[in-house]
Amino acid sequence: MALVTMREMLKEARAHKYAVGAFEFWSYDSAYAVAKAAKSLNVPAILQVGPYEKEFMDGYKNAVAMAKMASEHFDLPVAIHLDHAEEYDEVVEALEAGFTSVMLDASKYEFDKNVELTCKVVEKAKEYGASVEAEIGKLAGNEGNITNDEDEQTDPAMAAEFVRQTGIDCLAVAIGTAHGFYTRPPKINIDRLKEIAAVVDIPLVLHGGSGTPEDKVAEACANGIAKVNICTEFIAAYGKGYNGQNTEGFKYNVLSLFKEGRESGSALAKSKMELFLSNRI
Numbered sequence: 001m002a003l004v005t006m007r008e009m010l011k012e013a014r015a016h017k018y019a020v021g022a023f024e025f026w027s028y029d030s031a032y033a034v035a036k037a038a039k040s041l042n043v044p045a046i047l048q049v050g051p052y053e054k055e056f057m058d059g060y061k062n063a064v065a066m067a068k069m070a071s072e073h074f075d076l077p078v079a080i081h082l083d084h085a086e087e088y089d090e091v092v093e094a095l096e097a098g099f100t101s102v103m104l105d106a107s108k109y110e111f112d113k114n115v116e117l118t119c120k121v122v123e124k125a126k127e128y129g130a131s132v133e134a135e136i137g138k139l140a141g142n143e144g145n146i147t148n149d150e151d152e153q154t155d156p157a158m159a160a161e162f163v164r165q166t167g168i169d170c171l172a173v174a175i176g177t178a179h180g181f182y183t184r185p186p187k188i189n190i191d192r193l194k195e196i197a198a199v200v201d202i203p204l205v206l207h208g209g210s211g212t213p214e215d216k217v218a219e220a221c222a223n224g225i226a227k228v229n230i231c232t233e234f235i236a237a238y239g240k241g242y243n244g245q246n247t248e249g250f251k252y253n254v255l256s257l258f259k260e261g262r263e264s265g266s267a268l269a270k271s272k273m274e275l276f277l278s279n280r281i
């Protein structure tokens, strides 16, 4: 099966009040782990690439090839998405390599500049038929620090205007989640999400899904979130599978060593997907 965009799968998800999981991947093994979980639940998969993954895989073309392999192996619709590109040139590079979806994160800029940069990406992505995600509002940073400052969160009226002016396919919103693991429990602003969803009808995206309380994630999926990004937790589960191996007296066998990582990563992905689907089933 060929790689697909996020457009249809996310529309479907928002309409039926569930979310598709989007997982960072860095190898065929990690793509396999996500695709296997998705196949077992009969849902599509989104495989994402950020700067670290790009470096690890030696570029976007290899990432596309690995995503295709996983999609074909499981006969599963898979979208390959560029996560958090900060530069237009990165977006173009990914599109040329065959990415079916891209995100330009210009949320650090003022509204007008964010609109201008995002419009440029939407224009370019059209040439490739790719879907586009953008972000408005500020998410807390990499260290798991959380801002409870509601002024930093996505403003509903601005979000609606942003979507109208840019024509993006899905919008990442800031409602109190943070990237990375949390250092203290986050306060997820479901009321704010409801206000945004009331005026923005395209699928909404939740970043910083790792470690976010499950009841809040389920509530978010029921209220407009159609894509949830999981990066840190997936990598951690995958790594634990390796670390749990006893290599003493180890006889060289790829199955006995590396399969555990893939299995534990896949189990984590599946449990997340089930959580995102909790309103559909």
Ligand SMILES: [Zn+2]
Pocket: 084, 179, 207, 208, 229
């Ligand atoms: Zn993010």
